[in-house]
Structures are given as C-alpha cells and as structure tokens.
Amino acid sequence: MHKEQTLHWGIIGLGKIAEKFATDMQKVSDSKIYAVASRTLEKAETFAKKHQATMAYGNYEELLSDPKIDAIYIATPHSLHKENTLMCLQNNIPVLCEKPLALNRFEVENMINAAKENNTLLMEALWTYFLPHYQKVLELLEQKHFGNILKLEADFGFKASLNPSGRVYNKTLGGGSLLDIGIYPIFSALTTLGIPKKTEAKATFFDNGADATCNMIFYYDKAIAHLKSTLVEKTNTEAIFTCQTGVIKINSRFHEPTTVTLKSNNGEEKTLDFNYNSIGYNFEIEHFNQLIRTNKKESPIMSFQKSTELIDLLDLIKAQIGLSYQ
Template sequence: MSTKVINWGIIGAGKIAAKFATDLQATSNSKLYAIASRSLSKAEEFALDFKADKAFGDYESLVLETNIDAIYIATPHSFHKAHTILCLNNNKPVLCEKPFAMNLLEVNGLIKVSKEKNILLMEALWTAFLPHFQYVQNLLKNKHFGNITRLEADFGFHPPYNESSRLFDKSVGGGSLLDIGIYPIFAALWTLGRPNTIEANAQFFDLGSDSECLMTFKYEDAEANLKSTLLEETNTEAIFHCEKGTIKINGRFHEPSTVTLIDKHGNSELKSFNYKTIGYSFEIEHFNQLIREGKTESDIMTFERSRELIKTLDDVRSIIGLKY
C-alpha cells in the first residue's frame, strides 16, 4: 500500500494548477492522469505540458473517470463547494485549494458530505506542510525564546487592475482577504490560536472587492498585526517577537523560505531548508499517504482547523462589511 501509485485528476487549468502539476511530477508514486477545464483546448494543452493521459472539456467527465484516485480542485473560490461536492458524490477523495469555500456554512456542508460518504477531504493550505513552517511551529510550541508577545505577518503584491480577473472579481471571492489575507490569519491561528478580539479595517476597489485589509488580533498576553494588500509589494514575512528573542520567517513566508533566529543579545542564525520543489509536493505526499492508509481526514489540516480558519475570515468580513 505504501507504494501504490496515486492517479490524480485536476479540475481547473490555471496558474495554481500548473504549479501543482509541476510538483506532482516530483513526488514519488504519483501521476497526473487527467485534467479538466471549461475549455477543451486549454485542457489538451495542459495535458500535453504535464503528460496527463486524458483531457476533458467539462468537469463531470473527469469525475466519472474510474482510474482517478484523487482530485485537486483549482477553480476560483466561489466554485469550491459545488466542485468538491461533485467529486465527493462520485466517491473521489478531494484536495481542495484554499479557501475551502466561501464561508463557514459552505465549509460545514462540505465536511458533512465527506463524513456521510466516508470519503477523504482536505483543504489545500500548503504552508501547513512546509518544513520551515513546521520547524517554526515546533520552536514556538517548545518556547525556544519564551512566549510570543507579538506577531507581525503580511502578504502584499501589486498586480495590474483587471476587472475581469478572478483576483479582483468579488462575485468569485476576489480581493485581498480570501486570496492572500488567509495566510497571515493562518499564521496567527496556528501559533496563537483564536483571538479574544479582532479589529479590522479595509479599503475597497470600485466594484466592491477589498484592495487591502489591516487586522489586529488581540490575545491575553499577545497581539497579532496582520495585513493583506493588492496595492503594494510587501516583505511578506511572519515575525514572531518572543520574550527572549525573535523568530522570523523570511519573505515569502507562506511558500518555501528561510528562517532567521535572533536571540536577546542580537545574535542571528539563518536556517535553510534546501527546498527542491515549488512547495506543493509536501501536501501532495501527505494526501497520497492518507489515501494509502484509508484515512478520511488529515491529522494536520483537520476539519476543525479549516472551520476555525473560515470562521475567522467570516468574522473579519463582518467587521469590514464585505459581503459576497
């Protein structure tokens, strides 16, 4: 079972699907079996680039393919629920790109179907599986520099504004919060837990999607200052200020990166992790193993963690007045 080849299908043939497919080729005993896009020509081009056996111009045909062991969903946010349920109802394990869905109600619906069908489902928040992030988590858990007093985490870039791009289109969940704000929020939740209070304010594009969101999570003895923006390039770092030193995940913290440790005397040490892939390979390997072991839920990206993440995103949206 440990060497069973996992045949993957991918729904959606955009940029993130291409990154995923690239890393799929670097994982052991994995194969891209099929790709589906709303455009058959686009699917066929993708299949040629990544050596997939089959290409489909609709999603249903891929889901019905009997040789597929797992499906990665790489469509825009607002379609995650429908596409995930389509797969689960056809007994296909699903790795769904973050955010899992648009709100807590939708996420609970996905989890309900997964449990009823007894089919594996996981949110694809790749950062949770990256060695440098897990290293920092362990340092913080073991209080390497004592307790966290403050976290600063940001994610910002400045793409050209395009009303038709899914990044800016509010109807498909566009804007900074769901697309990139999820990463600073994730960093806070996984290291400090749910905050006691949340403060947030945002700026908006003319068509209603958020261009920038500033958040402050307050805890009993700590604070997290978080930022997502589509208006400027930022360092995209996660800096954990602790009682006896600082742990910094260097830019860009959510993807393969390095870690700098700075003690209370100002001495610094750089930790490198010798990444050889884009970084999606780690969540792929984890998901493959879950399939081989017959699991229906990840022990790392658990349903409860996904619920906590989307609930926090919902809370921030409520504060800033963002409705989809």
C-alpha cells in the first residue's frame, strides 16, 4: 500500500458525480485518479483522458485486479452500490461509496459485515459532513451559540428532466427524490437533532412509482424538523435552524459549499464565508486518505453507526409513504 507516497484511486461508475469527484482530486496532494472503469471501454477511455487517469477499463473486474489500486470510489446507481462494494471489499480494497450506501438496512448491514470480515475500510460518501461550513454549524449548535434548537427547516428540490432511463427517475436504479436528495435534509436532522421520537411523511409519485416529492416531519422532545425533497420544482435548498435566541441559516445550496448566516433575536446579523475554491469533494477525499494512511477501518465521522441510523430513517420514511424498491 502506498501509504507514504501518492495514493492511487480507482473509480467505478463514470457519471456526473464521478466527474466532480475526479475534478476535485486535483486539489488533493499525494492522491490521484489512477484507473477508471465503465461498462464500455470507450466511455472509460474518454473519462481517463479528461482526468489524466493512467488506466481505463471496460469492466469492473479488470480494475479490481489491478495491484496498484489503493482505494475505490463507487459512483454507480444506488441499486448497484451493494454489489459493487462487496466486489471491492472481497479484494481487500478500501471503498468510498456514494450515498445512499445502499437501498435498505439489510444491504447496508451486508456491506458493513463484509468490511469487518475482510478488515477493509468502508465509508459512505456523504460529502456534506466534511464541508467546513457544515462542520462549523455543527460546532455552533453543539456550543448552543443561540441556545437549543427549536425548529429545523431543510429542503432540497430541483426540476429534474424526466428521462425514463435516467438514474434520478428510474425506479429500478433506486431513483426518486427521497434516496437521491431527500437524504440531505434527513441527514441534517440526524446530525443535529438525532433520531426522532416520531416521524410523519407524505409523498407524490411519478407514473413509474418513483417518488416525485416527499414531505416529512420529525418530532423530538423539544424540537421539530420540517423536511422536504422534490424533483418537480426548484426550492431554496436551505437548512434553517431556529434556536432560542437566534437563527443559524445554511444558505442555498446547504449540502454543498456555501455561506452561513447568523441572526440573533436582537437583530444582529453576520454571514460567514468559507472561501471555497473547489466543488467540495476534496474534503471527504482528504479524510478518507487519512484513514488509509493511518490504517483505520472505519470513519469516526461518517461511522457505520451513522450510516445505519441514516438508512433506518430512510427505510422508515419509505414504509410510511408506501415506497418499495423490491
């Protein structure tokens, strides 16, 4: 393993997220995209040329057998995450798997068990957790900068182009608003308020059975969270924490690099700018690289417990709105 020198990454699945991930790898020292794999060699070669990858493979098995690979980023559709992750773990290759980790709790448990059995690092790539602005908000809330949270309002919505075979829309690929973007508002509640005492959810559906919009309410002892995801309209995509003596607002789009506005009840207001100069994927890459270099098998931030809690909430909401991927 190239612990002291450059870490060689492989990518499985070469869509839009993989493009962003590969672009931000340029910002990370001692780390490079070494090999990429797609179902067609032509696509892999085009991607490899664009992002200066050394090797391009027309199937995943060839990439997995390359001895120079130190880590693999999985950016395939949700429905393939489990299968692709298990392939890597069985080859003892550390895996950073795009969110959601899998389609349900059963699959997530299989993946975590495989990571433990093979003594190999696995982490869900929920990049928001590692962004400096989000870490700052977690710190402010932990310190009770404006007292306790009373209410969280978090949304994520855009008008998707409804391509029947596209990943976002295609139910057989795990498409729909909840798993694709609803995961972010749910994540914001889980990481700030914890596991809710009770949840309510309502959804609208596309003709193919994928959820178009999901509205959720999470109830806590002394707080409430109103959460929303939608693929049929553009929303503010903010996370607003109303606390006892002020409001902490993660400005649009809260899940990616942005600013944070603090407004106290006495009218004082300031905006924190984190001067981002990347798309934002470099922060989770740097964290994962550090885990590899220190021989860790689990992230202390995006831990197995956190991924399990997150998929449990997603499963609960799916049951409440009558959504099944079986």
